Amino acid sequence: MPEDLEGLKEQYLRCVRCGQCRSVCPVFEVVKNETATPRGKVFLAHLLATGEIEANSQVQAQLSRCLLCRSCSKECPSAIPVHQIVTAARAELAVKVPSPVKRLVFRKIWTRPRRLALAAGVTRNIQALGLDKLGLYLRLLPPGFALPGRLPRRPAHTIIPAITPATGETRLRVGYFLGCSTNFLFPAAAASTVAVLSSLGCEVVIPPELKCCGLPQLASGEAAAASALASANSEVFRRLNVQAVVSDCASCTATLKESPEFDGLKVTELSELLLELIQKYSPGLKQIQKPVTYHDPCHLAKAQGITAAPRELLRLTCMDFREMDGAADCCGSGGAFALYHYRTSMSILNKKIANIKKSGAEIVATSCPTCIMQLRHGLAAHGCKTDVVHTVELLGKTLGRET
Numbered sequence: 041m042p043e044d045l046e047g048l049k050e051q052y053l054r055c056v057r058c059g060q061c062r063s064v065c066p067v068f069e070v071v072k073n074e075t076a077t078p079r080g081k082v083f084l085a086h087l088l089a090t091g092e093i094e095a096n097s098q099v100q101a102q103l104s105r106c107l108l109c110r111s112c113s114k115e116c117p118s119a120i121p122v123h124q125i126v127t128a129a130r131a132e133l134a135v136k137v138p139s140p141v142k143r144l145v146f147r148k149i150w151t152r153p154r155r156l157a158l159a160a161g162v163t164r165n166i167q168a169l170g171l172d173k174l175g176l177y178l179r180l181l182p183p184g185f186a187l188p189g190r191l192p193r194r195p196a197h198t199i200i201p202a203i204t205p206a207t208g209e210t211r212l213r214v215g216y217f218l219g220c221s222t223n224f225l226f227p228a229a230a231a232s233t234v235a236v237l238s239s240l241g242c243e244v245v246i247p248p249e250l251k252c253c254g255l256p257q258l259a260s261g262e263a264a265a266a267s268a269l270a271s272a273n274s275e276v277f278r279r280l281n282v283q284a285v286v287s288d289c290a291s292c293t294a295t296l297k298e299s300p301e302f303d304g305l306k307v308t309e310l311s312e313l314l315l316e317l318i319q320k321y322s323p324g325l326k327q328i329q330k331p332v333t334y335h336d337p338c339h340l341a342k343a344q345g346i347t348a349a350p351r352e353l354l355r356l357t358c359m360d361f362r363e364m365d366g367a368a369d370c371c372g373s374g375g376a377f378a379l380y381h382y383r384t385s386m387s388i389l390n391k392k393i394a395n396i397k398k399s400g401a402e403i404v405a406t407s408c409p410t411c412i413m414q415l416r417h418g419l420a421a422h423g424c425k426t427d428v429v430h431t432v433e434l435l436g437k438t439l440g441r442e443t
């Protein structure tokens with residue numbers, strides 16, 4: 041279980057309110073209100089823990105204005121884990137001010153793969169009938185409902201076999217953690233992950249009984265549900281006897297790495313594993329000619345400190361790789377944040393879109409499905425034709441393993 045507010049007491053008591061975290065918080069940059077600052081949220085959590093303020097929907101609303109991007113936690117000179125404090129405060133609020141809708145979505149549906157698949161199927165049918173557009177037009181649905189775009193007809197788990205052998209000699213047996221967003225929104229990225237790993241000598245196993253990584257539950261305050269998911273998933277991988285657990289989703293990888301339930305299992309981020317295999321076995325790579333830039337997902341750069349490996353991969357695979365300004369700035373997605381705070385999310389995204397345009401790139405590569413979804417949404421809204429893909433999809437093309 042992640043630490044509760046009481047367990048984090050020593051951490052939030054160390055906040056000296058220096059305000060250094062304000063300058064890096066993308067939400068504060070837009071909202072310009074002290075309650076939206078990281079230190080404001082730390083203070084709110086402190087008051088909540090000591091009982092000096094009542095747990096109510098206003099406090100919940102204030103603490104929902106956080107992307108959990110970790111920019112503040114990285115910047116804080118006292119190394120205060122603001123994102124953990126916000127997460128713990130949300131967990132306390134979820135108990136004291138329960139939301140039946142959130143419980144239904146994050147506890148009852150999202151924790152059960154069959155129910156989640158059913159919900160995705162219903163969404164697909166709603167989209168096919170055009171009811172989503174009508175709902176958005178009549179403002180019966182929140183504007184963030186448009187973010188995922190049209191759901192693909194078939195999720196990845198119905199297309200990719202449970203076991204894909206290595207092409208040629210088997211160098212590694214890996215368990216692929218197929219996250220919910222990649223599965224339901226980007227099956228082509230999942231297919232590329234499997235094809236590329238296989239072509240580099242990995243036997244890829246996708247356990248059919250896998251569940252969500254637990255991040256949506258953690259972020260919405262359902263800490264016990266997140267823990268139960270981590271336990272179930274870690275047991276699945278232990279039984280499989282794989283040499284590494286790998287995921288192409290930055291958020292899933294960060295969550296698995298930080299789950300105590302995964303202690304003793306080797307969780308590897310995809311770009312690091314791919315770079316290692318390419319450097320070791322030097323496969324032939326055809327280079328992409330179009331200009332390509334890279335967006336750092338917060339859960340990769342800030343949560344895992346991984347910035348070099350994806351860039352190295354892109355330099356190997358692209359003739360014209362160019363850095364954009366603010367590559368590590370949050371895109372404003374933050375999972376459900378964009379759903380609850382659509383306008384703030386879009387204001388944060390606008391800066392990123394301007395930097396993408398300025399780079400002149402025709403393709404943006406990144407390693408997080410929710411970032412892909414957010415960037416595509418923003419670029420389309422700006423009438424910009426720049427494509428957004430997962431880094432592994434470019435690698436698939438350069439290795440001749442297009443899916």
Ligand code: SF4
Nearest residue numbers: 055057058059061116
């Ligand atoms: S930077 Fe750290 S110590 Fe300073 S106000 Fe923010 S959370 Fe508190």
Ligand code: SF4
Nearest residue numbers: 065106107109110112
């Ligand atoms: S995690 Fe990100 S959005 Fe949340 S308070 Fe910190 S900087 Fe702001």
